[in-house]
Amino acid sequence: MIDLSVELCGISLKxxxxxxxxxxGSGIEYSEFVDLNRLGAITTKGVSAVxxxxxxxxxxxxxxxxxMNAIGLQNPGMDVFINRDLAFLKDYDVPVIVNVCGHTVxxxxxxxxxxxxxxxxxxxxxxxxxxxxxxxxIAFGTKAEALEKVTKAVKAVSKKPVIMKLSPNVTSIxxxxxAAEAGGADAISLINTxxxxxxxxxxxxxxxxxxxxxxSGPAIHPIAVRMVYEAAHSVKIPVIGMGGVASAEDAxxxxxxxxSVVAVGMMNFHEPAVCVKVIEGIAAFLESxxxxxxxxxxxxxxx
Amino acid sequence: MTGEQKREVTAHVVRQEYxxxxxxxxxxxxxxxxxxxxxxxxxxxxxxxxxxxxxxISICDVYAGNVxxxxxxxxxxxREFALLKEGDTVRMVGNLGNGYDLNTAKGRHxxxxxxxxxxxxxxxxMKRLHSLEGDSRPASLTxxxxxxxxxxxxxxxxxxGYGKVILASDDGSVGIKGTVLDAIREAEKSxxxxxxxxxxxxxxxxxxxxxxxxxxxxIDAYISLEERMACGVGACLGCVVKTVRKDGHSQVxxxxxxxxxxxxxxxEVML
Ligand SMILES: Cc1cc2nc3c(=O)[nH]c(=O)nc-3n(C[C@H](O)[C@H](O)[C@H](O)COP(=O)(O)OP(=O)(O)OC[C@H]3O[C@@H](n4cnc5c(N)ncnc54)[C@H](O)[C@@H]3O)c2cc1C
Ligand SMILES: Cc1cc2nc3c(=O)[nH]c(=O)nc-3n(C[C@H](O)[C@H](O)[C@H](O)COP(=O)(O)O)c2cc1C
Ligand code: FES
Numbered sequence: 001m002i003d004l005s006v007e008l009c010g011i012s013l014k015x016x017x018x019x020x021x022x023x024x025g026s027g028i029e030y031s032e033f034v035d036l037n038r039l040g041a042i043t044t045k046g047v048s049a050v051x052x053x054x055x056x057x058x059x060x061x062x063x064x065x066x067x068m069n070a071i072g073l074q075n076p077g078m079d080v081f082i083n084r085d086l087a088f089l090k091d092y093d094v095p096v097i098v099n100v101c102g103h104t105v106x107x108x109x110x111x112x113x114x115x116x117x118x119x120x121x122x123x124x125x126x127x128x129x130x131x132x133x134x135x136x137x138i139a140f141g142t143k144a145e146a147l148e149k150v151t152k153a154v155k156a157v158s159k160k161p162v163i164m165k166l167s168p169n170v171t172s173i174x175x176x177x178x179a180a181e182a183g184g185a186d187a188i189s190l191i192n193t194x195x196x197x198x199x200x201x202x203x204x205x206x207x208x209x210x211x212x213x214x215x216s217g218p219a220i221h222p223i224a225v226r227m228v229y230e231a232a233h234s235v236k237i238p239v240i241g242m243g244g245v246a247s248a249e250d251a252x253x254x255x256x257x258x259x260s261v262v263a264v265g266m267m268n269f270h271e272p273a274v275c276v277k278v279i280e281g282i283a284a285f286l287e288s289x290x291x292x293x294x295x296x297x298x299x300x301x302x303x
Numbered sequence: 304m305t306g307e308q309k310r311e312v313t314a315h316v317v318r319q320e321y322x323x324x325x326x327x328x329x330x331x332x333x334x335x336x337x338x339x340x341x342x343x344x345x346x347x348x349x350x351x352x353x354x355x356x357x358x359x360i361s362i363c364d365v366y367a368g369n370v371x372x373x374x375x376x377x378x379x380x381x382r383e384f385a386l387l388k389e390g391d392t393v394r395m396v397g398n399l400g401n402g403y404d405l406n407t408a409k410g411r412h413x414x415x416x417x418x419x420x421x422x423x424x425x426x427x428x429m430k431r432l433h434s435l436e437g438d439s440r441p442a443s444l445t446x447x448x449x450x451x452x453x454x455x456x457x458x459x460x461x462x463x464g465y466g467k468v469i470l471a472s473d474d475g476s477v478g479i480k481g482t483v484l485d486a487i488r489e490a491e492k493s494x495x496x497x498x499x500x501x502x503x504x505x506x507x508x509x510x511x512x513x514x515x516x517x518x519x520x521x522i523d524a525y526i527s528l529e530e531r532m533a534c535g536v537g538a539c540l541g542c543v544v545k546t547v548r549k550d551g552h553s554q555v556x557x558x559x560x561x562x563x564x565x566x567x568x569x570x571e572v573m574l
Pocket of ligand 1: 061062344356357358359360361362373374375376377378379380381382420423424528529530531532565
């Protein structure tokens with residue numbers, strides 16, 4: 001009786017849970033731990049036009065209840081992605097959201113156009129918020145005007161729905177959310193990681209080779225909830241909420257804050273089957289509270 | 304394939320004891336023991352849930368459904384593991400990484416080199432190499448173990464059954480004075496012994512020296528690398544090493560230590 005399904009940009013998802021970009025590869029690695037068909041959608045690692053090397057190591061470090069990463073968007077480029085990763089995902093009955101990255105507007109457009117023509121791609125998520133690459137889109141992602149412009153440009157070439165992924169490293173989330181909506185985005189997702197820094201005091205060196213890295217995990221969850229709430233209450237397009245989701249309770253909080261879909265990120269590293277645990281926990285919550293469907297939870301805060 | 308699938312398990316602590324002041328010997332009961340290969344590792348989760356990333360620890364030995372791990376307490380996570388006692392459980396993922404390819408030892412004079420916390424994985428490697436039969440057998444087995452001093456030795460008694468054992472220590476208080484490489488050169492000079500294949504694990508400076516020695520002598524060397532890891536399963540791209548050739552995964556010159564490694568041919572990586 002419990003209805004976990006939700007709709008996102010006209011596409012029906014079995015449940016509101018997806019993995020956050022970059023924390024799940026293209027699903028291949030985690031398919032040993034999780035039946036990928038259980039997920040509402042698979043969101044892939046960022047894909048660029050040509051292979052990207054990424055940053056020097058160390059690229060990751062643990063922080064209290066979280067981690068920092070500065071991977072730098074290493075990826076094989078769209079040709080290998082299409083021939084290997086997308087081909088692998090075709091055997092699964094699960095919508096695929098491809099995360100797109102680029103150095104320039106032209107590169108975003110090239111990748112977005114090509115990938116949106118692939119049958120196996122359900123939606124595009126445009127990463128204009130990576131803090132770890134100099135031109136990794138953050139320039140577009142932190143200025144409202146630039147964000148609106150790049151959104152319009154991507155929308156013009158994409159044959160699939162476009163999700164703009166927002167950075168938390170901005171002064172006003174509502175302003176950025178509105179800019180994406182004004183540019184014609186079909187949905188927005190947030191939050192990407194917070195720019196952060198860690199210093200090894202004994203060696204007097206930065207812990208990450210990139211000096212700064214993106215902070216994610218449960219440590220950022222309450223800030224993410226606030227930002228998702230602000231975004232959801234400033235636009236009409238749907239919101240994908242993420243940031244430190246570790247449990248069904250955390251995901252339900254995101255839904256109540258106004259997210260239609262929730263992504264689970266670095267907690268996959270802590271518990272390889274965490275997505276399934278979250279999905280089952282949401283079902284149990286609905287059942288024990290006699291709520292008929294997930295849609296009844298979205299934005300349902302009593303005032 | 305199914306037998307080698309990576310999975311998350313809850314392992315039972317069979318026993319744990321100190322080998323030196325800060326090195327522990329932890330025996331865990333887990334079905335992962337059946338499939339473990341020398342050179343592979345497991346990812347242990349900390350009981351304290353504010354420490355979210357798993358700690359990679361090499362498989363030191365396996366027997367009768369048990370996995371044995373030997374590790375040093377260096378930080379908060381390993382200090383938590385040090386408190387584990389018989390009857391406790393610990394969550395972990397395994398078996399991870401490629402492990403050493405035993406075929407490369409076939410009919411050859413083999414030398415296993417372990418420095419410090421690189422010694423534990425050499426145990427299972429030598430045990431397995433020693434048990435090979437017929438055509439797959441190595442021609443000979445030699446173990447070289449490097450320590451700081453006589454206070455810090457551990458596992459040094461455990462290689463005796465597998466062939467010759469050479470010890471080295473920085474201050475000469477145990478074995479020859481110097482590094483493992485000094486010991487290797489010394490064996491070559493005084494007894495004309497030169498390996499045809501080297502398997503090594505230890506600090507980066509040692510691995511670089513082994514790589515250079517192997518190149519100089521035209522010997523195959525396989526080295527096990529370490530890097531900061533997050534997922535441990537190949538998904539996050541946190542743990543890469545620069546490679547000579549383009550890697551199969553990302554088509555750049557970066558292989559994932561947790562997945563394509565941790566064991567690499569020394570000639571294939573740029574340290
Ligand atoms: C493939 C592999 C095999 C290993 N095998 C062994 C072994 O058999 N015995 C042993 O004693 N040690 C081994 N190590 C090192 C071991 O993983 C670290 O000592 C351990 O993670 C330290 O955790 P901590 O919480 O005590 O230290 P902290 O410094 O508090 O850890 C903070 C973070 O840094 C990471 N980290 C710290 N040191 C290292 C390191 N040297 N390598 C990778 N990550 C590190 C931790 O995992 C954690 O995420 C291995 C490492 C790798 C990559
Ligand atoms: C290792 C790692 C890699 C990431 N790679 C990407 C990426 O390629 N593209 C992207 O848009 N976001 C990327 N992110 C950000 C996540 O998708 C997510 O927005 C963020 O981590 C917050 O969620 P979490 O707290 O649940 O991890 C990455 C995060 C991590 C930890
Ligand atoms: S630790 Fe994630 S890819 Fe190796």
